[in-house]
Amino acid sequence: MKSYDYNLVDKSAEKIVKTVKSTGATVSGPIPLPTHKRIYTVNRSTFVNKKAREQFQLSSYKRLIDIYGSTAKTVDALMKLELPSGVEVEIKV
Numbered sequence: 001m002k003s004y005d006y007n008l009v010d011k012s013a014e015k016i017v018k019t020v021k022s023t024g025a026t027v028s029g030p031i032p033l034p035t036h037k038r039i040y041t042v043n044r045s046t047f048v049n050k051k052a053r054e055q056f057q058l059s060s061y062k063r064l065i066d067i068y069g070s071t072a073k074t075v076d077a078l079m080k081l082e083l084p085s086g087v088e089v090e091i092k093v
Helices: 006-023 072-080
Strands: 026-043 053-068
Antiparallel strands (some): 026 053
16 A cells, blocks of 8 residues: 555555454554655746755655455455545555
């Protein structure tokens, strides 16, 4: 899971873990992965004052969840689960 807001990632991870445990599969996680930070430096003015700059930071938060012993019921429950729009979920089999 990946998002720019850590609250959304944590709440989505709780929903996924709760859903998977209710179907009977075992869950390992959520494991927090390192935060990826991008820092952008922008000049404040276009022509004058080269030393006047602003910095902006964009952080992306990631969580890893391993699901063991999943069944068709587990997959169906995960497909029906509604997550917030700011969370990107990637599933690897």
